[in-house]
Amino acid sequence: MGENAGLDYCELCGSPGGEVVWENGLCRVVMVDDQEYPGFCRVILHRHLREMTDLTQKERAQLMNVLFAVEHAVRYLYQPDKINLASLGNMTPHVHWHLIPRWRDDRHFPYPVWATPQRAHTPQRQRINGRQLGDQIIAAMRTTV
Ligand SMILES: [Zn+2]
Secondary structure, eight states, rough: OOOOOOOTHHHHHSOOSEEEEEEOOEEEEOOOOOOSSTTTEEEEEEEOOGGEEESSSHHHHHHHHHHHHHHHOOOOEEEHHHEEEEOOOOOSOSSSSEEEEEOTTTSTSSSTTTSOSSOSSOOOOOOOHHHHHHHHHHHHHHOOO
């Protein structure tokens, strides 16, 4: 974000927000490039709305279906100990969900990934490319939605 960007600049309107692995007319799924948390994704609404209750009921349900399909895909591919789902948006008030696979030995466990790290190193984990994740999201939608 340059110095000339206005106060109204929204990072999620101005950029994809990561590698897009799947999208439809409502939202996109991006993979976050984080070595310590492979499989970290965000489900981002295309439109700039602040809260889930700014969406129609149908859109809310559709967005949740996408989120749960991504959860299925990430569980299948990465087999984490836990999935964290979070919608904060304090910094970027544009509806988006964080989906973060967690492991008992990850850097922040059992605290949120935004908290103070609990350990210096995290084991190397399998890395999966965006194509594999996108394919798995499509498969999850076929069987669960
Ligand atoms: Zn926005």
